[in-house]
């Protein structure tokens with residue numbers, strides 16, 4: 141039985157998620173137990189369809205489990221109404237979506253500042269923090285660009301800046317380097333690592349062992365179950381082989 145302490149940012153307790161019903165039901169996650177503490181960077185790996193994105197969506201309160209509980213900073217998400225859940229997401233959770241989910245009618249800086257402004261931060265302060273986040277991901281000069289004036293890789297970096305802006309305690313990133321070259325991808329890992337070192341809990345879904353090597357712990361999923369967990373990834377390729385991935 142785990143203890144829900146203040147250092148525990150995310151807890152998934154016996155979480156299952158089934159899509160559909162009857163003969164066509166798909167069990168995306170089965171009885172997953174996972175805890176991520178403050179300052180901890182966890183990578184999630186596994187074959188396509190193993191449940192990685194489903195896990196992230198539940199952790200970020202974008203989806204609800206069929207059974208089991210999700211706790212963010214000890215708050216049970218099941219107990220929150222839609223407005224409370226939205227507020228907690230804006231305040232505590234930074235999410236990098238596979239398809240970015242940026243607002244095309246806003247500039248890069250406005251996109252990054254949006255969650256802070258929606259949460260009541262004064263515009264000036266929000267813009268200052270947005271500029272800082274854009275600097276962290278290496279594109280401070282693109283602050284005034286609209287999304288259709290940016291490449292896919294640049295948009296991906298805006299999405300990452302929006303997830304790490306401010307003081308979010310839980311950062312969830314679903315394959316955040318897909319549109320990036322390897323040097324920029326490495327830069328994104330440095331940003332996620334430094335957020336964890338500053339006390340955030342970070343969960344990264346990745347197919348790339350060299351990115352998982354930045355994590356404190358790697359969780360391997362297969363058919364919706366955690367099949368292995370590894371710490372201190374000195375040789376991620378070997379661990380992948382051990383897990384049969």
Ligand SMILES: Nc1ncnc2c1ncn2[C@@H]1O[C@H](COP(=O)(O)OP(=O)(O)OP(=O)(O)O)[C@@H](O)[C@H]1O
Nearest residue numbers: 159166167168186187188189190191192193194195
């Ligand atoms: N909205 C949905 N409706 C029905 N089935 C779904 C839905 N979302 C996910 N699934 C199913 O749940 C299982 C897990 O999917 P999920 O996207 O979480 O896997 P994944 O490991 O992230 O895959 P990938 O690496 O391809 O992104 C798959 O069988 C998928 O088809």
